[in-house]
Amino acid sequence: EISQKRLGATAVLNNHKIVGVITDGDIRRMLNNNVDFANLFAENIMNPHPKTITPDAMATEAFQIMNNNSITQLLVENQGNYIGIIHLHDLLKEGIY
Numbered sequence: 001e002i003s004q005k006r007l008g009a010t011a012v013l014n015n016h017k018i019v020g021v022i023t024d025g026d027i028r029r030m031l032n033n034n035v036d037f038a039n040l041f042a043e044n045i046m047n048p049h050p051k052t053i054t055p056d057a058m059a060t061e062a063f064q065i066m067n068n069n070s071i072t073q074l075l076v077e078n079q080g081n082y083i084g085i086i087h088l089h090d091l092l093k094e095g096i097y
Helices: 024-032 059-069 088-093
Strands: 009-014 017-023 073-078 081-087
Touching: 009 073, 009 081, 017 024, 017 073, 017 081, 059 073, 059 088, 081 088
Parallel strands: none
Antiparallel strands: 009 017, 073 081
């Protein structure tokens, strides 16, 4: 999902519930530290407190959260259940900024 969908992040789930997020930045930091990926689990590199938004939130709210936290994506969730990811490029493409 990080590379294939060009989102720069992927959600870490347990029974469809969000337990974290891994970004391309997290992976780059691990590569810079010469970490042995063969012995890592997602929980070893994920951020266990990802920024989220609900599907009924306004797009301007998503932009504000991203801007305030210097991030480029938000996990979309409904009562903790993963729905998807919204990326800054999605908002900019729609003219929201």
